[in-house]
Amino acid sequence: MSDERFVIEGGARLSGEVTVSGAKNAALKFMAAALLAPGRTQLTNVPRIKDMHTMCALLESLGAETSFEGHEATIDASGIDSYTAPYDLVRQMRASIVVLGPLLARFGKAEVSAPGGCQLGFRKFDFHLNGLRKLGAEVELDHGFIKATAPNGLRGAEINFEFPSVGATENVMMAAVLASGITIVENAAREPEIVALADFLNAMGANVVGAGTGRIVIEGVDEMHPAAFEVVPDRIESGTFIMATAATGGDVLVRGAREGYLKMELEKLREMGVEVRAVTGGIRVSVDDPGELRSVDISTLPFPGYATDLQQPMMVLLTQVSGAGIITENIFENRLQVGEELNRMGAGIDLFGGHRALVRGPKRLSGTIVQAPDLRGGAALVLAGLVARGRTTVENSGHILRGYEGFEEKLTGLGARVAFESGTALASRAGTV
Numbered sequence: 001m002s003d004e005r006f007v008i009e010g011g012a013r014l015s016g017e018v019t020v021s022g023a024k025n026a027a028l029k030f031m032a033a034a035l036l037a038p039g040r041t042q043l044t045n046v047p048r049i050k051d052m053h054t055m056c057a058l059l060e061s062l063g064a065e066t067s068f069e070g071h072e073a074t075i076d077a078s079g080i081d082s083y084t085a086p087y088d089l090v091r092q093m094r095a096s097i098v099v100l101g102p103l104l105a106r107f108g109k110a111e112v113s114a115p116g117g118c119q120l121g122f123r124k125f126d127f128h129l130n131g132l133r134k135l136g137a138e139v140e141l142d143h144g145f146i147k148a149t150a151p152n153g154l155r156g157a158e159i160n161f162e163f164p165s166v167g168a169t170e171n172v173m174m175a176a177v178l179a180s181g182i183t184i185v186e187n188a189a190r191e192p193e194i195v196a197l198a199d200f201l202n203a204m205g206a207n208v209v210g211a212g213t214g215r216i217v218i219e220g221v222d223e224m225h226p227a228a229f230e231v232v233p234d235r236i237e238s239g240t241f242i243m244a245t246a247a248t249g250g251d252v253l254v255r256g257a258r259e260g261y262l263k264m265e266l267e268k269l270r271e272m273g274v275e276v277r278a279v280t281g282g283i284r285v286s287v288d289d290p291g292e293l294r295s296v297d298i299s300t301l302p303f304p305g306y307a308t309d310l311q312q313p314m315m316v317l318l319t320q321v322s323g324a325g326i327i328t329e330n331i332f333e334n335r336l337q338v339g340e341e342l343n344r345m346g347a348g349i350d351l352f353g354g355h356r357a358l359v360r361g362p363k364r365l366s367g368t369i370v371q372a373p374d375l376r377g378g379a380a381l382v383l384a385g386l387v388a389r390g391r392t393t394v395e396n397s398g399h400i401l402r403g404y405e406g407f408e409e410k411l412t413g414l415g416a417r418v419a420f421e422s423g424t425a426l427a428s429r430a431g432t433v
């Protein structure tokens, strides 16, 4: 439990403009990819969020030099002298597992603490390990650590994923760029962040084609070099602001949002009657009365299906529109649990096991104290606070800081009444710090 909280006075309609930050789930992988080459990688449009600091700490623990000023991060991976990602960092951020592929590819060895269970449900890593084994690595689980070695180097192979896992596709791509010969990844994840990573790897000298389709082909190269690269905009942050605007009944230009990154989500919003269109520089969303919108069913799936990371914000929106909608969560079974917190606010959501929820609207939510169950669930509860009567306090909000830059400032800039408090700030107000 963290001692950070968002406090929201509900009832304001959002209006104006908001600019989305760079994508967490792309930037983290670029930083791991920097391990593939000695020298100084320079990333721009890096979001100022907690996960970036965690990744800097992880890279530094391996011997890299990092700096993170404004929205620019530099990583010099010349002096790597450790190949172990420790438990205390992996525990904070599961995405740490993506250093496995690059370390193994460049140094022939890597040890990463096995990521434990987390808020979203079972998050297995078997696809990562089996993919690396196919490339010739010896991989074992020993005393809670994934230990991988490739004494004779990695060699290209055909890898057929049982499920298009984002992280496993990324780990295998980053390992295969320095393997000898050709690697073919079938049933690869197709998320925009995979395409962004392939573009970045190619800028570093790799030869990756097919990213964004289910078949990625990688021809190994002898060495990689550092590159300067810009992080793509965050589609999940974009979607969060779009849904917040629809739920409060507002009119907002979400600068940086890309229509191609939110195909299914925008289709669903249009089906509901939300006016949402691509304009120069972003996406404009406008709703007069959320109660006049119609409910829809959604089912989360790998891209280009409906994103699991935008399921919880949609759950909040569905409480504000007319009719009943069924949410089917196919990726992370625990992500529907936020419905229980919403029910404490009066949402009346029926939860059927871990996979289905029935949301009926429109409901007048009432503010109370709720607990952020995870990153996107926490953001969804802030959205619920925006539409609720009275004051909502979202406790355990440290999760939200992992993924949203300046959430309080951005929402306040759109007219919301939101404050962020941390234990330190509260103690300081009380004169104890």
Ligand SMILES: CC(=O)N[C@H]1[C@@H](OP(=O)(O)OP(=O)(O)OC[C@H]2O[C@@H](n3ccc(=O)[nH]c3=O)[C@H](O)[C@@H]2O)O[C@H](CO)[C@@H](O)[C@@H]1O
Pocket (backbone or CB within 6 Å): 025, 028, 095, 122, 123, 124, 125, 126, 127, 128, 129, 163, 164, 165, 166, 167, 168, 189, 302, 308, 309, 330, 331, 332
């Ligand atoms: C840092 C990052 O980019 N996180 C995103 C990434 O997580 P992450 O990369 O962890 O998600 P995956 O695509 O790997 O997971 C999808 C599903 O596959 C299962 N699985 C995965 C790997 C494995 O070895 N075995 C296995 O069974 C998982 O339990 C889950 O049910 O993609 C998810 C799905 O879009 C997003 O919600 C996360 O925000």
Ligand SMILES: C=C(OP(=O)(O)O)C(=O)O
Pocket (backbone or CB within 6 Å): 024, 025, 093, 094, 095, 120, 309, 375, 376, 403
């Ligand atoms: C679940 C997420 O992140 P992670 O995979 O790092 O937990 C997310 O970005 O929504």
